[in-house]
Amino acid sequence: MxxxxxxxxxxxxxxxxxxxxxxxxxxxxxxxxxxxxxxxxxxxxxxxxxxxxxxxxxxxxxxxxxxxGLGPLQALLEDPATTEIMINHPHQIYVERSGRVSLSPVVFESAAQLRQVIDRIVSTVGRR
Known part of the structure; x- marks a missing residue:
């Protein structure tokens, strides 16, 4: 954006x-x-x-x-071809589609935004 x-x-x-x-x-x-x-x-x-x-x-x-949803990850999650999402850094997200891993153009705006998404994910499974 x-x-x-x-x-x-x-x-x-x-x-x-x-x-x-x-x-x-x-x-x-x-x-x-x-x-x-x-x-x-x-x-x-x-x-x-x-x-x-x-x-x-x-x-x-x-x-x-x-x-x-889960911020910038939401579009990746809604793609039925996505089988895995790997986040190494707020500006480095890899996505696996149909067995192929590639760097995604999707990025987080900041480390704080990434942390908010992590908190949202872990809160649904009852962890911190």
Whole structure:
């Protein structure tokens, strides 16, 4: 994600947490999408940035993946050809598809984002 998009994503995520943290129902994907879309429209208008339709769509999906899924890993997990994901570093993710391992273009924005995903994964299995 380019820097302006990453900045927008971080700002919108912060707004979502500040304004709606207690109201988010993670089982209601469309409800979360609606809140994110509303906040994104507000942010884009107030920040005076121009996003094309494709970038705007990527922004909304990235925020949904961050809030409801496993962030940048979500698209890899949803790919039925993915058999393994190996993370060596926030900016170095390998993926195995159909028996072939390759470096993925998917990266974490920071070590903190990677840590959040790790915490989310281990919390579902009851470990720390």
């Amino acid at each position: 380019t820097t302006p998009l990453a900045t927008a994503k971080a700002a919108i995520h912060t707004l979502l947490v500040e304004r709606h943290a207690d109201e988010i129902d993670i089982t209601d994907r469309e409800g979360v999408r609606s809140r994110i879309t509303s906040l994104a429209e507000e942010y884009v208008k107030n920040a005076g940035i121009a996003l094309n339709r494709l970038d705007y769509g990527h922004l909304i999906e990235a925020l949904l993946d961050e809030v409801l």
